Amino acid sequence: MGPATLRDPFCFILAGRGGGAPSGRSVLEWPVQDLLTPRQMALADRLAVDGGIASLTLMENAGQAVAYEVTQRFPLQPVLVLCGPGNNGGDGFVVARLLSERGWPVRVGATCAKSDLSGDAAMMARMWTGPVERIGSETWGDFGIIVDALFGSGLSRDIEGELADLVAAINASAGHVVAIDIPSGIDGETGAVRGTAIEADLTVTFFRHKPGHLLYPGARFCGDVLLADIGIPDSVLDELNITLHENDPHLWSLPRRRADGHKFDAGNCVVISGDNLHTGAARLSAWGAVRAGAGLVTLAGNAPALMVHAAHVTAIMLETCDDGAALAEMLEDRRKNCVVLGPGLGVGEPARQMVLAALASAAAVVLDADALTSFAERPTALFEAIRQRDGRSTVMTPHMGEFARLFGAGGGAKTEKAISAAGISGAVILLKGADTVIAHPEGRAVINTTGTPLLATAGAGDVLAGLIGGLLAQHMPAFEAACAAAYIHGRAAQAHGRPGMIADDLPAMVPAILADLAVAFD
Structure with missing residues (x-):
């Protein structure tokens, strides 16, 4: 026996x-x-x-x-x-x-x-x-x-x-x-x-x-x-x-549509495009924002770039925006209540002016990729512009390389780095990786555990930036939006679950994840 x-x-x-x-x-x-x-x-x-x-x-x-x-x-x-x-x-x-x-x-x-x-x-x-x-x-x-x-x-x-x-x-x-x-x-x-x-x-x-x-x-x-x-x-x-x-759905609540609501109640997320040879990243972000539930999503860029986008999108709006001044004018329309900058944007002074114009507006702002690298030599100017927003939603989504350009390489735990950076910058920091950390300027943080090696593919971070923007457009607070987006992003990759997944596959997986969450936490 x-x-x-x-x-x-x-x-x-x-x-x-x-x-x-x-x-x-x-x-x-x-x-x-x-x-x-x-x-x-x-x-x-x-x-x-x-x-x-x-x-x-x-x-x-x-x-x-x-x-x-x-x-x-x-x-x-x-x-x-x-x-x-x-x-x-x-x-x-x-x-x-x-x-x-x-x-x-x-x-x-x-x-x-x-x-x-x-x-x-x-x-x-x-x-x-x-x-x-x-x-x-x-x-x-x-x-x-x-x-x-x-x-x-x-x-x-x-x-x-x-x-x-x-x-x-x-x-x-x-x-x-x-x-x-x-x-x-x-x-x-x-x-x-x-x-x-x-x-x-x-x-x-x-x-x-x-x-x-x-x-x-x-x-x-x-x-x-x-x-x-x-x-x-x-x-x-x-x-x-x-x-x-x-990170866990008990920590945040996803937006709900009112029975008598209309599309502007769910916000209009603007995604700034790069030039006509660099449109793909912004388009991935736009699809992320659409699938996250934003009522409208607008791709904004110069005319040649919009001609490329026009060949690829139908549910996404297009609007000309050539520089920082044009973006500032666009965002005077308060219905455009969130803007995502960075994916494919390009690095340099034009990008910096776009970022500063967005930060000077009333819109929620997501800064990723080139929007961050453009301030590698002037990080204090970026942080000062964020702090002047008086708490209006700002999320920065660096990977470790972009993080080091703004905040230094430094040692210590990833959680400590992200919390310190959030306090210094005044923004919610989503520090990407297999163990993505989201930190609030007040000193609290979460570690996301839904990541998968499948997300180590070009463009996955662009989709994540768009997911955050889509949730911010629906009036989610910045920290909760970043946490929810990271969780959903990982779950979407898990749901696909197959080798050969590319970033383009991710947005289509999001609605089923949102439906599962709605059932589980209804």
Whole structure:
């Protein structure tokens, strides 16, 4: 008879990323989009203990969650549990004990002797009655499963020397790797690799995700990420001053059309075109704005460019606009309430004048690509023009290269960079990438997780700029519009899901995503 599976009515999986929720477990139905830094997570633990929950109970529940996932996902096979000197190691001792009690062959290695452990980790180590071997860089034989309980999300130093050799041996092994909290070597706050890191197939974390689970390169090391409730009450969140979230439809509401509304109620998004040899990017943005639901979309540019557009579009309006003065005059019509500049615009003084004219208007403004690069040598002029808008919606959508031209390369977490840039510029910053970060000038930010490698294709960012513009035209606030557009953009690529996807494919996928969201959140 095989080993019994773990049964615990208390420990539920809240959310899964990658592999989803495992069979046989309950999935709790409420938003879990708060992200906690390691320091905030440590405070959450302390607040739970101060509220009467024993710290040993929290550790037991954490180990129980990991052991359960092992028994549910894998057949009976040898397990190696590698324990570090802190609470992460304590969790590992719980996993080893629970699996061993259920008949799994378990071997435990530790970076220190049992006698060197303290606190809850020492208590859990004493409850493990099997041998504990000191681990170095040697190969540990054949194990079907390796449980990484070396270091948690609070790792504050690089992994070097023999431990680095151990990580290399684990990564070279054929075993399935299950990480407790976060793969050892990944900074839980920034997602950075601290020297080297374990490549996990599954990560089980607790209470709330950490930024390092979502930010690259850390996200690449986590494998499937499951979030377990270990008994920390949600009430502790009120004391954590959380400013970082995972992008989620619970954070924003999409515009709704009134039964008696007309097209101008849904706004008129103007997209500024490049010259006649550079029209494609602006057209992609225009299609993004149309599919996002803007009541009207206008492509504006010089006459030769409009002749090219006229051969390609029907539902999009065309209007002549040769320079910044002409744009300023166009935007005196308050019905044109949003303008997207940058895709295919060209770099230089004419582009700068267009941008400054748009920023001087009452319209919401999306600045992308060439609109940003045109201010690479004069970023303060751009920021001053944005700050003079007195809070009128402005969104900047740089990739990392464009970001560096305006704000400098700098170090630190991507979230910190985006939040700092938003504060400096006064604009909402959407810093693109596999882990797109959207930051508000007031200091809050989200990390978008709907991205896919399919979006690494020319023109995808132009569609994103248009999606933002289409939502802004419908009077969505700038931060919410940027968050929603990033989420929808990724979902559209996921819905296409096939190699060979090009940016032109994305706008047509958007209506189905909007319909799904309308049903899910009606």
